[in-house]
Amino acid sequence: MTQQMTPISDLATPVPADVQPWKGVSWVILLTVLGAVCGALFFVDMARELRAIVALGMMFALMGLGMSVGLAMGVSGALGLYAVMGPRALDTTLSQVPFTTASGSTFVVLPMFVFMGLMLWYSGITTKLYAAARILFFWLPGNLAATTNIAGAGLGAISGSTVGSTYALGRIAIAEMLRVGYDKRLAVGAVLSAGTIGQLIPPSIMMVIFAGFAEVPVGPQLLAGTIPGILLTLAYVLTVVAIAVLRPDWVGATGRGAKAATVAAAPALSPREKLRIVAAAWPVPLLIAVIFGGLGGGFLTVTECASVGAVGAALYCLAVQDARSFLRSLFGAARGTLSAVGSVLILVIGAAILSRLLAVTGAAQWLSQSMREVSGNVVVFFGLLILLYLVLGMFMDAIAMMLLTVPLIMPIVVAAGYDPMWFGVFLVLMAEISILTPPVGLLVFIGHRMAQDPEINIGHRISLKDVFSGVLLFVPLALAVVIVITVFPGLVTWLPSQMIR
Numbered sequence: 001m002t003q004q005m006t007p008i009s010d011l012a013t014p015v016p017a018d019v020q021p022w023k024g025v026s027w028v029i030l031l032t033v034l035g036a037v038c039g040a041l042f043f044v045d046m047a048r049e050l051r052a053i054v055a056l057g058m059m060f061a062l063m064g065l066g067m068s069v070g071l072a073m074g075v076s077g078a079l080g081l082y083a084v085m086g087p088r089a090l091d092t093t094l095s096q097v098p099f100t101t102a103s104g105s106t107f108v109v110l111p112m113f114v115f116m117g118l119m120l121w122y123s124g125i126t127t128k129l130y131a132a133a134r135i136l137f138f139w140l141p142g143n144l145a146a147t148t149n150i151a152g153a154g155l156g157a158i159s160g161s162t163v164g165s166t167y168a169l170g171r172i173a174i175a176e177m178l179r180v181g182y183d184k185r186l187a188v189g190a191v192l193s194a195g196t197i198g199q200l201i202p203p204s205i206m207m208v209i210f211a212g213f214a215e216v217p218v219g220p221q222l223l224a225g226t227i228p229g230i231l232l233t234l235a236y237v238l239t240v241v242a243i244a245v246l247r248p249d250w251v252g253a254t255g256r257g258a259k260a261a262t263v264a265a266a267p268a269l270s271p272r273e274k275l276r277i278v279a280a281a282w283p284v285p286l287l288i289a290v291i292f293g294g295l296g297g298g299f300l301t302v303t304e305c306a307s308v309g310a311v312g313a314a315l316y317c318l319a320v321q322d323a324r325s326f327l328r329s330l331f332g333a334a335r336g337t338l339s340a341v342g343s344v345l346i347l348v349i350g351a352a353i354l355s356r357l358l359a360v361t362g363a364a365q366w367l368s369q370s371m372r373e374v375s376g377n378v379v380v381f382f383g384l385l386i387l388l389y390l391v392l393g394m395f396m397d398a399i400a401m402m403l404l405t406v407p408l409i410m411p412i413v414v415a416a417g418y419d420p421m422w423f424g425v426f427l428v429l430m431a432e433i434s435i436l437t438p439p440v441g442l443l444v445f446i447g448h449r450m451a452q453d454p455e456i457n458i459g460h461r462i463s464l465k466d467v468f469s470g471v472l473l474f475v476p477l478a479l480a481v482v483i484v485i486t487v488f489p490g491l492v493t494w495l496p497s498q499m500i501r
Contacts, residue, residue, distance in 0.1 A: 048084055048361035055080035055357055069400040070343070074350030080357040093356055101352045102345045107212050110344065112306035113203045115337045116287075119313035122329035123320050125283055126168040129154045132281035135274050140237070142244030142251040144182065145190035148173040149236040152194025153201055153229065154284050162398065162432060166195030166443065167450060174456050181252025184462050186243060189470025192447045193236050193478070196432035199398070200229030200425070202291055203306065209348065209399060210424040214406055219295050219302045220496030224421045226292075227491050228429060228481060235477035243473065283316050344399065351403035358407055378416050382486055385409065386430060386479070393434020401431045422492045426485065433478050436471045444471055 046054075055076045062072035082090045133147045133154065140146045148169055155165045170191045177187035199206045202222035211218040244251045290308055294300030300308065318326050392401045405427070413423045435443040444467050451462040485491050 049366045051080055051084055052358050052361040055354070059354065068343075068346070070347035070350035072350070073347070073354040073400075073404070077350065077354035077357045081353070081360070084357070084361055089360075093353060097352050097356065098349045101349050107208070107345070107348070109203075109208055109218065109302050109306040110205065111337050111341045112303075112310040113205060113208065114340045115333055116203075116306070116309040116313040118333035118336045119310070119317045119329060120283060121168065122333060123283075123313075123317040125281070126151075126155065127172060128277075128280045129284055130169070130172050132278045135277055140241060142186075142240040144173065144177045144180065145186055145240040145244075145251070146237045148177075148190045149194045149197070149233055149240065152197045152236075153233040154281075155194075155198055162195045162199060162435070162443065165198045166192060166447060169194055170447065170450050171453075171456060174451065175458050178458050178460055183247075183250040184457075184460050185466050185470035186240070186250050186473065187470070188447055188451055188462060188467050189473050190236075190240060192436060192443055192467070192471050193239075193474035195443065196436060196478070197229055197233055197236070199428050199432055200225040200232060202226060202295075203309070204428070205344070206399060206402065206428045206431070207424060209344065210402055210406070210427065213348065213351065213403060214410060214420055214424065216420050216424060221421050221424055222302065223292075223295060223496045224492050225425050225428065226495055228425050228485050231481045231484065231491070232429070232478060235481050236474055239474050239477050283313075287312070347399055348403065351400075354404070355407045381412070381416070386482060389427075389430035389434045390437055391434075393431065393437060398428070398431035398435060401434070402427050418489055419493050421496060422485070422489045425492045426482065429478075429482055429485070433475065433482070436478075437475055444468055447471075 058079070059072045059076040062075060063069055067075075078090060078094065081093055130147065130151045133151045134144070137143055137147050137150060151173075152165060152169060155168065170188075173191050173194075174187050177190070178184060198204070202225060204222060204225055207221050207225055208218055210216070211221040287309060290300075290312075291305050294305045294308070295302065314330070317329050321329060388405075389401060392405075410420060410423055413426075414420060445464075448462070448464050448467045451457050451467065
């Protein structure tokens, strides 16, 4: 099967109009009025903190009207700075913040990681990785769904896009599962949940962005997501196994129990053919070894790891493609990298401008203090925090959630005794779960749109209700992983602490 490519730039772009669940005439009118009112309030005499709150309201209004998240943050932050401090302060901000933000050393690795992922995708590695995982884990109950989750973890080593990983896996796995009798809810749910693993497994673009924005060392931050990423993968696999054992008919089995539920095993191939298929996925374990060996052993810096990965991906693509195909892949990867990194930097610059407004008005401190007083204790606070990210995930992408909330919430988390690196992992994990959850999980709508392709659904009617039901199978244990790393934060910080500096 020819691999369908999806640009990694989806990480920082608005959700396509046809999957915006809030789109409608009544919402447009309401948000237009809200935006006009917020704009007028900038010039009404009020406390500085309230001006910042109004700026946040304008930001959400602009996002609802379809403006890109980065521009919505930047415009609302710039107008707020003008209203609070005047044109000179705004001029200073606009002349300094874009350069100082985009030129930070942390963001140097972004284009190389993105280019690496795109080149490997163009090489067709997703299909090879899925085939290898299917052979290695054929013995698991519900092996095709479990293989999808495990392959999602493997894609985390080469991909920087949740949506891109979902499309890549979905075009292979959904049809395979439906063809052997899997329930359509489990088939779609397994694919969508697998897409959320990639941002925890290094190299993670979201971890890099968090490290740059929160001024945390990027190497340890990347490694910090490893154990939670493995736990999340195991949680998803455990969900599949439990479903296969309790409801074997959902995985195409007619009998009962684990043995009956282990269907759609690896094709009848000779040991040599199986070995050849497994060996074809060698770039993924090699890349993992380079990253963990280089960072953990102190042999390579993060920038050097990214450089080695980018060059290695290009060489691998050259080895498996003819010259014309390689040039097309090279051009496509370069164009995708420019688009993705440009989109991300616009978002980061917009968030930096808005954060400056929150800082100069004292709103960040005021909001943090208010949240601390409302929570009363750590348990209630983290419960509210989980709820907050689930709600934000209804209408914001993961990076936007992260950049908007870091200045407000990280001081409270650090004051509670948690490491900033832990907060980065917690935030990324919650952001990924939140875009899965009903009633308006954005990844669910994207997955539903993908499942309407006849080549994917192979004649099955997959409704939005089916997709929501499918992802809800996986959310409970994903939230359990959040609770586990909150109760045992050492699971996040242990691996970075072993790095040789």
